[in-house]
Amino acid sequence: DTGVSQNPRHKITKRGQNVTFRCDPISEHNRLYWYRQTLGQGPEFLTYFQNEAQLEKSRLLSDRFSAERPKGSFSTLEIQRTEQGDSAMYLCASSLLIEAFFGQGTRLTVV
Amino acid sequence: GENVEQHPSTLSVQEGDSAVIKCTYSDSASNYFPWYKQELGKRPQLIIDIRSNVGEKKDQRIAVTLNKTAKHFSLHITETQPEDSAVYFCAANTGNQFYFGTGTSLTVIP
Numbered sequence: 442d443t444g445v446s447q448n449p450r451h452k453i454t455k456r457g458q459n460v461t462f463r464c465d466p467i468s469e470h471n472r473l474y475w476y477r478q479t480l481g482q483g484p485e486f487l488t489y490f491q492n493e494a495q496l497e498k499s500r501l502l503s504d505r506f507s508a509e510r511p512k513g514s515f516s517t518l519e520i521q522r523t524e525q526g527d528s529a530m531y532l533c534a535s536s537l538l539i540e541a542f543f544g545q546g547t548r549l550t551v552v
Numbered sequence: 553g554e555n556v557e558q559h560p561s562t563l564s565v566q567e568g569d570s571a572v573i574k575c576t577y578s579d580s581a582s583n584y585f586p587w588y589k590q591e592l593g594k595r596p597q598l599i600i601d602i603r604s605n606v607g608e609k610k611d612q613r614i615a616v617t618l619n620k621t622a623k624h625f626s627l628h629i630t631e632t633q634p635e636d637s638a639v640y641f642c643a644a645n646t647g648n649q650f651y652f653g654t655g656t657s658l659t660v661i662p
Contacts, residue, residue, distance in 0.1 A: 445595075474649065474650070476652075481654075481655070482654055482655070483556075483558075483641050483643075483652030483653050483654050483655050484596065484641070484650075484652045485652075486649045486650065486651070489648060489649050496648065497648055497649055532595070532596070534650075539584050539645065540586065540598060540601060541586070541598070541650060542598060543588075543595040543596045543597070544595060545594065545595045546595060
């Protein structure tokens, strides 16, 4: 599969624990986005990288959230001290020019 | 920032009829407008897009129109089929992030 790959697909964690998600974009795509989607809503922007540079962060991204793209290829999104309100689908997308393609997402459930 | 509104939130049509979903945006700097189809439990898939220098684009049964002056764009699906049933999202891009609408749940009744 040469599309955007996200791991894990599902994550159940206890409140207060830290979690980390990984996104592997389409090869050679220089832009990488993280979005959060809750049931019945459209994707909400979290953050955006061009190559390894994090160019924009949403105000939704509290200090418990951090994202990295160290070598301009894969990216990780870490949530520290998870809260029940963090339960959502976390989507990653990548683009080369402007068309963005999404991964299958990581569904996080905080219990 | 950009604000994208999408209507209707739900839409039911008989198989073979047409479906129209409308979106408005607020930022005149937005210059790229994609549409995504999301089936239950699956990733959003890009189905069609339009750039601000174009007024209409068609791909088989799907078409998108853009009115830059009024800041609205629409998705048109003709000859709907049951497999068109899904949630459809519009989005606007200013060159950086994408701003999404809240989605339209389309049901095509056989």
